[in-house]
Amino acid sequence: xxxxxxxxxxxxxxxxxxxxxxxxxxxxxxxGPEGPTPERGSYDEVPLTGRLRKALARLNxxxxxxxxxxxxxxxTRLAKDINAAHRRGEEEGLSEEEVAFYDALAINESAVxxxxxxxxRVIALELLNSLKGSASVDWQRRESARARMRDLVKRIxxxxxxxxxxxxxxxQTVLQQVELLAPGWTAG
Numbered sequence: 001x002x003x004x005x006x007x008x009x010x011x012x013x014x015x016x017x018x019x020x021x022x023x024x025x026x027x028x029x030x031x032g033p034e035g036p037t038p039e040r041g042s043y044d045e046v047p048l049t050g051r052l053r054k055a056l057a058r059l060n061x062x063x064x065x066x067x068x069x070x071x072x073x074x075x076t077r078l079a080k081d082i083n084a085a086h087r088r089g090e091e092e093g094l095s096e097e098e099v100a101f102y103d104a105l106a107i108n109e110s111a112v113x114x115x116x117x118x119x120x121r122v123i124a125l126e127l128l129n130s131l132k133g134s135a136s137v138d139w140q141r142r143e144s145a146r147a148r149m150r151d152l153v154k155r156i157x158x159x160x161x162x163x164x165x166x167x168x169x170x171x172q173t174v175l176q177q178v179e180l181l182a183p184g185w186t187a188g
Contacts, residue, residue, distance in 0.1 A: 049076070092121065097181055101127045104173040108166045115162065123160045127174060130156060135182045150175060 019025045031039040031047065039047045052075065056068055063071075089099035101124035106112050112120065130152055153171045162170060 046076075094121070094124075097128055098124055100177045100181065101125075101174060104177050105162070105170055107173055108169060111163055111166050111170070115160075119160065123156065123162065126156055126160075127153060131174075131178055131182075132185050135178065135185045146175075149178060 015025045026037075029035050030037055033040060033042050039050055049072070053068065053072055056071060057063070060068070085099050085103065086096070088094075089096060092099075092102075094102065098121075102121055105120045105123055105127075106117075115123075131149060134149060134152055150171060153174050154167065157167050157170060158164075
C-alpha cells in the first residue's frame with residue numbers, strides 16, 4: 001500500500017522550488033505578530049499590506065502619504081470585491097465568466113428587484129454562450145462586428161424582459177465584459 005502525500009510535504013516541496021527560483025522563503029512564526037520580524041500586528045491583519053504599501057511608495061516616490069493610503073484602501077476594497085464575487089460564483093455554481101455577465105446585469109439593483117437572481121443568472125448564461133460563439137478575432141476593430149454583438153445583447157435582454165429603461169446601461173456593461181473576456185475566447 002502506498003502512503004499518501006501530506007500537506008506539509010507539498011508545502012516543503014513548493015517552498016524549495018520557489019527558493020530555487022530565487023524567492024526568499026520566510027518562516028511563518030518569524031513574520032507573525034510575536035516573531036522577530038513581524039509583518040502584521042495581529043493574525044487578523046493581512047500580511048501583504050505592509051509590503052504593498054512599501055512597493056507603492058517605491059514605485060511612486062512623489063505620491064503624498066494621504067494619496068498612498070487612499071490607493072491602498074481602494075486596492076484593498078477591490079480585492080475584497082473580487083473575492084466576494086469569486087465566493088458568490090462558487091456558491092451559485094457559476095464560473096468567473098458567468099459571474100462577470102451576471103454582475104453586468106445586476107449592477108442596477110432595480111433589475112435584481114424586478115427580475116430576481118435566478119432569472120438574471122439565466123440571462124447571463126445565455127449571453128455568455130451566445131457572445132462566446134459570436135466573438136471573432138477582430139470583433140473589437142470592426143464596427144460591423146461590434147454592432148452585431150450589441151444587437152445580440154439587446155435581443156437577448158428583450159427576449160427575457162430586461163427592463164427597457166435599464167437596457168442601454170446593461171448593454172454597455174456587458175460589452176465591456178466581452179472586451180475583457182473575448183481575447184481568451186478567440187485565442188484558441
